[in-house]
Amino acid sequence: MSDFVNNFWSNYIAAGTVLSILGCMLLLWLTARKRVPSDADNTTGHVWDEDLREANNPLPMWWIGLFVLTIFFAVGYLVVFPGLGSFSGQANWSTRSEYDEDVAKATAALAPVYASYAGMTMEDIAREPKAMAIGERLFMNNCSQCHGSDARGSKGFPNLTDKDWLHGGTPEKIAESITKGRIGTMPPMAAAVGTQDDVKNLANYVLSLSGAPHDSVRAGLGKSKFTVCAACHGIGGVGNQAVGAPNLSDKIWLHGYGEAAIVQIVNAGRHSAMPAQEGRLTEAQIKLLASYVWGLSNPATGP
Numbered sequence: 001m002s003d004f005v006n007n008f009w010s011n012y013i014a015a016g017t018v019l020s021i022l023g024c025m026l027l028l029w030l031t032a033r034k035r036v037p038s039d040a041d042n043t044t045g046h047v048w049d050e051d052l053r054e055a056n057n058p059l060p061m062w063w064i065g066l067f068v069l070t071i072f073f074a075v076g077y078l079v080v081f082p083g084l085g086s087f088s089g090q091a092n093w094s095t096r097s098e099y100d101e102d103v104a105k106a107t108a109a110l111a112p113v114y115a116s117y118a119g120m121t122m123e124d125i126a127r128e129p130k131a132m133a134i135g136e137r138l139f140m141n142n143c144s145q146c147h148g149s150d151a152r153g154s155k156g157f158p159n160l161t162d163k164d165w166l167h168g169g170t171p172e173k174i175a176e177s178i179t180k181g182r183i184g185t186m187p188p189m190a191a192a193v194g195t196q197d198d199v200k201n202l203a204n205y206v207l208s209l210s211g212a213p214h215d216s217v218r219a220g221l222g223k224s225k226f227t228v229c230a231a232c233h234g235i236g237g238v239g240n241q242a243v244g245a246p247n248l249s250d251k252i253w254l255h256g257y258g259e260a261a262i263v264q265i266v267n268a269g270r271h272s273a274m275p276a277q278e279g280r281l282t283e284a285q286i287k288l289l290a291s292y293v294w295g296l297s298n299p300a301t302g303p
């Protein structure tokens, strides 16, 4: 019972289940006892639509037998399998343990496949069509929901097919990103910059770094404010992979392009998280995934 602070809901559900089964028994027993007085011709005496009569035949025995069986089945089921509140059942079966067993079986069955890549470098694996096919499957199942099925990402989720890396684009750095996860935190910076007019000037300076359309008077006024940003984004806004600070001098925008987007992130800050995969995926799977991701931006040249 990790989900709730006490056993109330567990008991509530268990009581409801037991009461329904008892209710079924009671219903069966009462109806079996009740005799409806019938006339000589075995009808109840009710007549509808002039001549429609209700015969008083008992339920067929096989029907009652089935009813009794379902009750026994329900009791037996609840003893063996989880169903009574949080009682886990005599068999100790759970969907979670069944899933874990299936995963363990699949991992064991696939071990020889992965073993053949154990001695290879990630650069070499990225040139193996079969390994890349496995990598693509793994990516579809585990990564595409955030990074997109083509790995090109979307707003807030980095594109993994270009050469612009927040945290580093060597196979080892990519494997590290996948294994340990990544956090990208930009604190709200408006207070350190000054007034909202200063923030706007600074945003125009940031736009000027990549040659994007900007107001050059404002950019000139904002330039000196960039010192507080350079601590993370580097002099000239070239980025810093050690803290995951994006390059602001290229044309790639993770959180949207333009003055409004920059003003927004300076005012509100930003916290992004890439979930760690160790524990979810095996080391061998992560190695293949890292090779696949690296291969996306480092396609083979020549035959």
Ligand code: HEC
Pocket (backbone or CB within 6 Å): 139, 142, 143, 144, 145, 146, 147, 156, 157, 158, 160, 164, 165, 166, 167, 168, 169, 174, 177, 178, 182, 183, 184, 185, 244, 272, 273, 274, 275, 277, 289, 290, 293
């Ligand atoms: C819940 C969403 C989510 C899932 C699932 C996810 N990622 Fe990410 N990933 C992110 C976010 C967000 C970032 C950016 C973190 C940051 O801003 O610093 C990221 C960053 C990365 C990076 C670093 C990119 C860079 O530029 O340095 C790599 C590599 C990566 N993910 C690969 C993967 C792979 C491979 C998988 C599948 C095992 C995966 N991700 C699954 C959200 C996700």
Ligand code: HEC
Pocket (backbone or CB within 6 Å): 156, 166, 183, 184, 185, 186, 187, 189, 193, 202, 206, 226, 228, 229, 230, 231, 232, 233, 243, 244, 245, 246, 247, 248, 252, 253, 254, 255, 256, 261, 262, 265, 266, 270, 271, 272
């Ligand atoms: C403490 C380090 C830090 C400081 C200081 C900092 N940033 Fe950031 N900034 C980041 C990180 C990390 C990200 C990436 C957030 C993410 O991973 O989602 C980021 C993202 C951004 C982005 C979005 C880039 C994109 O590609 O969409 C802009 C714009 C930006 N910062 C501008 C600034 C400006 C302007 C300043 C100065 C006022 C500043 N930052 C100060 C760490 C910092």
